[in-house]
Amino acid sequence: MIVLDHRGKRQSLMPLNVGPSHPATHGCLRFLTALDGETIVASVEEIGYLHRGFEKMVERGTWQQVVPYTDRLNYCSAIMNNIAYCRAVENMFGVEITERCKVLRVIVNELSRINDHFVCVAAAFQDLGGTTPFMYAFNPREEIMCIWEKLTGARLTNSYSRIGGLARDSYDGFEQDVLAALDSTEKALKDLHACLDRNRIFLDRTVGIGKISAEKAISYGWTGPCLRACGVASDLRKDEPYYDYETYDWEVVVGTQGDCNDRLQVRLAEIEESMKIVRQALKRLTPGPIDIVDPRIRVPSHKLAYQDMEGLIGRFKSVYEGIRVPEGEYYCGSECANGELGFTIISGGSGHPYRIKVRPPCLTQFAAFHELVEGGQLADSMAVLSGLNIIAGELDR
């Protein structure tokens, strides 16, 4: 297409389509760019290739049946989404979960965060042509995946959390496995930093690329590591603490530049903070019940159902009719790996959700994508895209 720029100079631009099935788009994203040589002059994005109607589907099931659907939002850290959803519903009930459940949730939350950040950094490096760090990052990730297998029976879509508790307690040897995974995480971090920090090619590709100012990031509604990379110390675990996060000794990591390199380095530093939290949480893990005792919220155990009439009724009611969440409207956001995962929940007081709106952290970040890539090279858009860690599952719902 032929355009006149603001000084009236004639320019010939080439429209170039990227995606939806591009190796660097991790899922299905599409953007159309207008290129001047290799420079992106303008870009527009299209999403929705993975839209499967999460919000319509959950209206048809019971409140507990939403949990497996939340797995599919951010599938790199599925347990975090389960917990964020369950926390929102528990807040509506106004119940306090048990101490052991809280600590276990913190541990699996932070292990998921480590997992998610590793995937992001590894994939970002892979997109820039480096395969070694990918392997370094995926070794400890595999160990955490093995913990998930033992703990939940699944690797990717765990559905571990339940409203009012957890699907099952931890297994024998869980603590040792977690500590071992943390040790290899530490080793991998060392290796990753050796690969990244002074790597000329990597720095050339990421420093100053995809820069955004803090004001703009806030206006775009950025949250999580991407916002913190712009120098804004905003973390829901500190700002609106839940699960006693404020009592653990850890720091909010912030960047300075808000560029692609900062976004990846913030993630690596956050892995270290998460490791700190997990180590402290393991010391707090004391034996005790994991589910709250209230058949109206948490389904009674099989043992109770077979021996006790009340338990049997409770089990029958909560499976067939579903639990009844108090009528009303509520918004609850939790700090997930990518930022604030929010659930706007509207309950009509019945066993089925009336409406659940998900606020995916990726959406706001991808909405700013054109601002990040315009003026840069086409190849840089790949570095920007993987640095944002766009997960199509939660982007498109």
Add this chain to the structure above:
Amino acid sequence: MVNVDEIFSVLEEKFGATKESKDKWTVTAIVPAAYLHNAVQFLRDESAIKFEMLVDIAGVDYLTYPNHEGPRFAVDYAFKSMSTPGARIRLKVQVPEADLNVPTLTDLYANANWYEREVFDQFGIVFTGHPDLRRLLNHVEFVGHPLRKDYPAQKRQWLSTNDYLLPALEKRLEVLGYRVVQRSKEVETVDHEFLEGSIKE
């Protein structure tokens, strides 16, 4: 330290806001659509707690809500403060079926653009003044608004062609200060056909 309840009383006084009784956990203010833009601008720039971030926009269809009185649709805005960490407020605009117009917030928050497109896509609520009100998640050929309660979940539609982004790209170039003098060949040849849909009966 100001709390959110005080902000609400200012909203009540200045913009005729009423409290949403359905929200028993946090503060939700129902604002008349005509005052929405001013109320949000007040929350962002002038109020004692400044709400710099638009967290979410959610559409709601109350068609089958038990014992619901009032307009069928509503749009829920969630805000959060960056300068006062932990402060949140929600605004709500009621939208009757006969008049589906709500003023846009795209000039105040950059992310309102996509959020409003999503609400338009899922509920058919029109945001007046929105620069580019297209579908966001659903397919370009999709007919209807799937999150409305009267849209059957099992309904299937035949969707054939890719979204056609060239007109959007031209719009974006114009925003950046370029003027398109000669359109891409692709636009001119298939634009017409595209608008009719590529599946012919």
